[in-house]
Amino acid sequence: STGSVFHCIADNSTAQAVLPILRANCGFNTDALSAVSFAYTGTNVSDPSPVDAVQYFRASSAVLTLEGYNNTAELSPAPHLSDFIPLPMDTDTTLLACLNTTIGASILLVD
Template sequence: MEGGGTRAQVFGTQTFGSGYPGISGRGVANRGFPFYFWPLSFGVGTGTGAYLRSDTEYGHADNTSRPGGVMTSASFQSNSTNGTVFRVLADTTTTQYLITDIFANCSGSLVSSAGATMPIAYNDNATDLPQPEQIVQYYRASSVALSLDGYNNIAIFLADGAPDIPLPSGIDTTLLDCLNQTIGLATPLIGGATSQWAAIPNNMGLLSLMLLGWFLAAFV
């Protein structure tokens, strides 16, 4: 299956393999392409984390056959005192689109301009950032991801169903929510999908989930 995914179906979760319309569970093997774009490729994962190894089916991050071009990342640093750094990981075309839209929507929370931020080629066989344990949200059938530097969600390497590690306190949640909503709104869609600028649900922000995680962690 290629294409047909809609704007309202773009949001996934923290799980690699989320964001596929009507499909749940870890991993991306043999799932088709509901948004045309291929899922991200990670070169890590053994044992219970083997589902992360998508390079055997979709090629490595530098596979030039990948729709939208090779995988690239872009970093976005908060202008708050803590200097939180988030990263977007996607194909080159998507990353370029998102850089422009993120700075248009979130510039008040960022330290640099769109002209100073460029896509950086991603090497899935090295320690390039982001690593899969740093991902806080997947989108568009796990073909786009948002990560947080310093976050270490070891639950992705444990048995399916292990609870995600709560996001750290003190990060710039205003920027996080702006990035999350902008990516959901601006991520390019192809084929039967609705317009790039179609409305998205306004209840998909990460902030409420983060606050719940912090609250529970404080009493454990």
């Protein structure tokens, strides 16, 4: 079990298509509530925001966020690489690598 909480935000059809692949490839418990898709409204203060983003996919139409990550360089109009905040030390990098690889391979720019 990991303490890292990731969110993949995408349009509904993309989310529905990638969720079973993430379950299979990254070892999600299929009964876990956190492994279901839901509508993102952005109106709740606890919803993921741009500063939580760790990776964008498919021309930025999908994003992987990490709860607790606060990369304020995302708010800059032209951030420098040195401005980006490193991931928290306790981030599950094995899970992050699986998510990045699986999402990147699953949601192509052109079908």
